Amino acid sequence: MNAQITKLFAVVVVLFAVLAYFTSRWTVFSATALNNNALNARPAIEQLRIKRGSILAADGKVLAKSVKAGHGTWGRTYPQGGLFSQVVGYSEGGGNAAGLEVSMAKYLNGTPSSISSLFGTASTSTQVGDDVHTTLDPAAQQTARSGLNGQAGSVVALDPRSGAVLAMYSNPTYDDNKPNAKCADACLVNRAVSSYYPPGSTFKIVTATAAINSGKYTPDSVVNGNSPVTVSGVPLSNDGNQSFGSISLTQALTYSVNTVWAPVAENVGIKTMTEYMKRFGFYSKPPLDYPAGEMTASAVQSPGGQLYPPGSPNEDIGRIGIGQGGLVVTPLQMAMVASAVANRGKLMVPHLVSQVTNPDGRTVKTVKPKLYHQVMTAKTAQEVNLMMRTVVDEGTGTPAQLGGGVQFAGKTGTASVGPAGLGETQPWFIGFAPADDPKVAVAVELERSTSGQSGGAVAAPIARDVVQTLLSEGK
Amino acid sequence: MSARNRELVGLLPASLLITAGFAGVFIQRKAELTNVSLTYGAIFLGLCLAAHVFIRITLPYADPYLFPLVSVLASFGLVMIYRISSGDARQQAQWFVIGLILFAVTVIVFRDYRKLEQYRYVIVSISLLLLVLPRVPGLGEQVNGAYLGIRIPGTSGFQPTEFSKVGLVVFLASYLRDTRQVMIQGSRRILGITLPPLKYFGPVLVIWGMAMVILFLLSDIGSSLMFYGALLAMLYVATGRISFVVVGLVAFGLGAWFLGTHIPHVHARFEDWLHPFDANIYNAPLGSYQLANGLFAQAAGGVFGQGFGESILTTASGTALIPEPQTDMIYAIITSELGLFGAVGVLLTYLMFVYRGFKVAVLARDSFSKLLAAGLSAVFALQVFVIVGGVTKAIPLTGVTLPFISYGGASIVANFVLLALLLLISDRARRPVVRT
Numbered sequence: 001m002n003a004q005i006t007k008l009f010a011v012v013v014v015l016f017a018v019l020a021y022f023t024s025r026w027t028v029f030s031a032t033a034l035n036n037n038a039l040n041a042r043p044a045i046e047q048l049r050i051k052r053g054s055i056l057a058a059d060g061k062v063l064a065k066s067v068k069a070g071h072g073t074w075g076r077t078y079p080q081g082g083l084f085s086q087v088v089g090y091s092e093g094g095g096n097a098a099g100l101e102v103s104m105a106k107y108l109n110g111t112p113s114s115i116s117s118l119f120g121t122a123s124t125s126t127q128v129g130d131d132v133h134t135t136l137d138p139a140a141q142q143t144a145r146s147g148l149n150g151q152a153g154s155v156v157a158l159d160p161r162s163g164a165v166l167a168m169y170s171n172p173t174y175d176d177n178k179p180n181a182k183c184a185d186a187c188l189v190n191r192a193v194s195s196y197y198p199p200g201s202t203f204k205i206v207t208a209t210a211a212i213n214s215g216k217y218t219p220d221s222v223v224n225g226n227s228p229v230t231v232s233g234v235p236l237s238n239d240g241n242q243s244f245g246s247i248s249l250t251q252a253l254t255y256s257v258n259t260v261w262a263p264v265a266e267n268v269g270i271k272t273m274t275e276y277m278k279r280f281g282f283y284s285k286p287p288l289d290y291p292a293g294e295m296t297a298s299a300v301q302s303p304g305g306q307l308y309p310p311g312s313p314n315e316d317i318g319r320i321g322i323g324q325g326g327l328v329v330t331p332l333q334m335a336m337v338a339s340a341v342a343n344r345g346k347l348m349v350p351h352l353v354s355q356v357t358n359p360d361g362r363t364v365k366t367v368k369p370k371l372y373h374q375v376m377t378a379k380t381a382q383e384v385n386l387m388m389r390t391v392v393d394e395g396t397g398t399p400a401q402l403g404g405g406v407q408f409a410g411k412t413g414t415a416s417v418g419p420a421g422l423g424e425t426q427p428w429f430i431g432f433a434p435a436d437d438p439k440v441a442v443a444v445e446l447e448r449s450t451s452g453q454s455g456g457a458v459a460a461p462i463a464r465d466v467v468q469t470l471l472s473e474g475k
Numbered sequence: 476m477s478a479r480n481r482e483l484v485g486l487l488p489a490s491l492l493i494t495a496g497f498a499g500v501f502i503q504r505k506a507e508l509t510n511v512s513l514t515y516g517a518i519f520l521g522l523c524l525a526a527h528v529f530i531r532i533t534l535p536y537a538d539p540y541l542f543p544l545v546s547v548l549a550s551f552g553l554v555m556i557y558r559i560s561s562g563d564a565r566q567q568a569q570w571f572v573i574g575l576i577l578f579a580v581t582v583i584v585f586r587d588y589r590k591l592e593q594y595r596y597v598i599v600s601i602s603l604l605l606l607v608l609p610r611v612p613g614l615g616e617q618v619n620g621a622y623l624g625i626r627i628p629g630t631s632g633f634q635p636t637e638f639s640k641v642g643l644v645v646f647l648a649s650y651l652r653d654t655r656q657v658m659i660q661g662s663r664r665i666l667g668i669t670l671p672p673l674k675y676f677g678p679v680l681v682i683w684g685m686a687m688v689i690l691f692l693l694s695d696i697g698s699s700l701m702f703y704g705a706l707l708a709m710l711y712v713a714t715g716r717i718s719f720v721v722v723g724l725v726a727f728g729l730g731a732w733f734l735g736t737h738i739p740h741v742h743a744r745f746e747d748w749l750h751p752f753d754a755n756i757y758n759a760p761l762g763s764y765q766l767a768n769g770l771f772a773q774a775a776g777g778v779f780g781q782g783f784g785e786s787i788l789t790t791a792s793g794t795a796l797i798p799e800p801q802t803d804m805i806y807a808i809i810t811s812e813l814g815l816f817g818a819v820g821v822l823l824t825y826l827m828f829v830y831r832g833f834k835v836a837v838l839a840r841d842s843f844s845k846l847l848a849a850g851l852s853a854v855f856a857l858q859v860f861v862i863v864g865g866v867t868k869a870i871p872l873t874g875v876t877l878p879f880i881s882y883g884g885a886s887i888v889a890n891f892v893l894l895a896l897l898l899l900i901s902d903r904a905r906r907p908v909v910r911t
Contacts, residue, residue: 001712001713001715001836001842001845001846001849002837002845003715004711004712004713004715005712005833005836005837005845005849006833006837007711008708008711008712008833008849008853009829009830009833011708012826012829012833012853012856013826015856015857015860016822016825016826016856016859016860018860018864018869019822019859019860019863019864019867019869020818020819020822022864022867022868022869023773023810023815023818023819023822023863023867024815025867026770026773026774026810026867026868027773027774027776027777027778027810027814027815027818028777028778028815030774031774031775031777032774034770034771034773034774035771035774035775037752037771038754039752039754039757039767039771040767040771040774041768041771041790041796042771042772042775042787042796044791045787045790045791045796046787048791049787069791070793071789071790071791071792071793072789073791
C-alpha cells in the first residue's frame, strides 16, 4: 500500500498547489481589479480611516475638518455650513465627494510613509493628511451671501494680480454636513463655475478689447448709435429703441449701445473675436484647482442647444458681440474677463488654494501666481479700463460707485432670458477696483429676474459691497 | 538527538510565533489592551510543554514533528482569533485545554488503538447520527443556509461533523482492511471499466449516498466533498485501483450536478461560486456577499499583506464587514494581513503535517494502521482544501473550519483526537521490535 500512499501524497501536493495558485490569483493577478470593484467597500472604509487634513479660509478659519466617528473611522464636519459649501464640497467616503475635497484629495489624504507601508505597521490607521489653505475671504463670502439675499445667483471675486479667488458664492446653497438632504433647484451645483448664463452686455468688454487691441478701433472712434440696425439679416434695436446718433466708442460702452457693439463685432470678424475669446479663457474649462468634472467651459450654443465649435461660421457674431446669440458663460469666466483688463492685459491662472502644510506645520506646496494668457497689450488694457470707469461714473453702472475717492471700473449686463414677451432678465455686473491700481476683480450674476431688473440696479450694488469689504480688509 | 528532544526543539517556532504575535497585537492596540494579554502566550506555551512531557512518557517513539506543527498552527490561530475578537480567543484557549485533555484520554484509553476495530459499527452509527443532528428541529442551527452546527448552551455553535470525520475514517480503515483483498480479486471488467463486487462495495455506496444526503439535507458541498474524498482516497490506498476512484468521482460529479441544477438552495451556492461579483447575487439573501468580501480582503493583502492587525474587519457603522471572520473566513483575514507569503506559509505548514501523517502510514506495519493513518491524513488535507478552496473560490464555499486555526470547540477537540490517533499509530510503528 506504500506506493498508493506516496501517490496520494502527490495528489495532496497538487491540491495544495491549486490553493496557492488561487490565493496568488486574488492577492496578485486580479488584486487591482478587485480593489477597484464597485461592490468592494474596503477602499471607502480605508478612506474613512484616514484623518484627512483641514480646509482653511485665508484667515485660518476652519472650513472642513475631520472628527472621530468611532470604529476607527473619521467623519468630516463643515463648521461654516452653507457659506463655503459649493467650493469646499463634501467627502462622505464611497466616492461620494465634491469640490476641493475632491481636487485636493491627494493632499488631504496625505500618503503613508514608505517605511511604515513596507512593514505594514502603523500605516493606514494613523495616516494623517495635510491641511489645505485657501484664498477665500470669509467676510467677502458673507457679504456676497447677504447681497444675494436668497436670490439664485453667483458672486466671484478675484485678485487680478495673482488669480487668487477671494470669494466664490452661489445661491441656492446647501449644508455640506448633509449633502444628501433634499434641496431645491440643484443646490449642490457650484453655479459660479458650472452653470451657463447669457452674459448680456458685460461681454462688450471682450468685444471692446478685440476691437481696440486688433487696431480696428480706438476709444475715440466715432460710431453710429442709431436704432435699429440689421444684424445677420434680423433687425436689432436698443433698449426702448433709443437712438444715440454719432457717438464715441467710449460713450457706446458707457450707455451700453447694442446697435454700436453688434456691428463692431461683425467688423472685427468671427476669426478675431474667437481668438480674443480664447485668450480670455472661453472654449476651455477654467484652469481652476477644482474638479474638472464640476466645471464647464463658456461657449456658444446653437438654437438647438448644441455647442458650436469655436469660430463656427454659423455663429451670429454680431449678437455674440453684445452677449447674446447663444453665448453662455460661467460667472467665473466673466470675473476672469474683468481681471484680465484690471491686470494690464495679463490674465492670471485663477486658484483657490494658496498653500498646503503638513501636520508638523511645514509647507508642502505653495501656489505661485502664474500667467494664463497675455490677452491684450497694457495700452489696450489701460484704454478699456478708462472706458469701464465711465460706465460707473456716469453710465449704466452708477449704483456701483464706491465713494471715498476710490474709483470702480465696471460693466453692467441685462440679458433677456425666459419666454419672449415676459420681460425676464439676467442681471450682471463685472468690474474691478480701485480702477487706477486694481486689487479686486468681481463678477455678480443674478439668475432670472422676473421683474426685469437691470444689472446696474441689482447686480452692481452687490459688486460694490463685496469690493468694499475686500478693500477695507486691505486686500 | 532523540525523537522527543527533536519535538522539544520543534516547539521553539511555536513559542517565537506566539510571543511575536501577541506582542504585535499588543503594539498595534496598546490603547485597548493591558499587559494581561501577554500572559495568554505564557499559558499557551506552558500547555504545550505539559503535552510534550505527556508524549515523552506515554508515546516515546511517536513522530517528533506532528505535535510541534500542531502547536505552530494552534498558536498562530490563537493570535489571529485574539486579533479578531479577544473574547473568542479566551473561549478558544479553554477549548484548547479541553482538546489537550481529550488528547490525553484518547492516548490512555486507546493505547492499543486496534481495539477500535471492535466498535466499528458503533462508531459509524454515532458518526452518521452526528451528521444528521444539525437537521433535528430545535437542536440544529442554520448558518448561511447550511445546517452545520448544533446548539449547546454556553457555546457558540458546535459542529458535530468534526467528530464524524474521525469516526468514518476509523470505520473505513477497519472495513477496507477486511474487504480489500476480495475487492481486488473479485472485481470484474464491465465495458472496459474495472468494478468491484457489489456485495463488498455496498458500504462504499452507502457513503456515496450519505455524501449526497449531506449535500441535499445540509446544503453542504464542502463537507460532502471532504467525506467522499476521504472515502475515495482510502479506497485507492486499500485497492490500488484508479478505476474505482474514477468511477467514484464520476458518480459524485453526476450527483452534485443533479442536485446543483435541481435543488434551489444547492443551485444558489453554485451561483454564488460562479458569479460572486454579480451585484444581484452579491446582494441576495445567502448570496455571494461573504465570498466576495473574503476575496476583496485577500486582494487588499497583496504579496506581503497589510500588516498584522491592519485588515479592515468592520464597516464604518461597526458591523462585521466579512461574516464569520474567526471561523470560515479566517484564511481570508490571514491573507489580508500577512499576504500571499503568510498564506502560503500556512499552507506549507499544513502540507508538512500531512506529509508527516502519510509518513506514519508508510512506516506502519499493518493494514489497519496504514489505512487509518492515511485516511486521517487525507481527511485532514481535504478539510484544509475544502475551506481554503472555498475562501479562494477554487470550489464552492462551505463553512468548515481551518483545522487548529479557526475558532471552534468541536474542531479543535476533534482534531486533537485525530492527532492522538496519528501519534499512537506512529509510536507503535517506530517502536523497536523486541524479540521475547
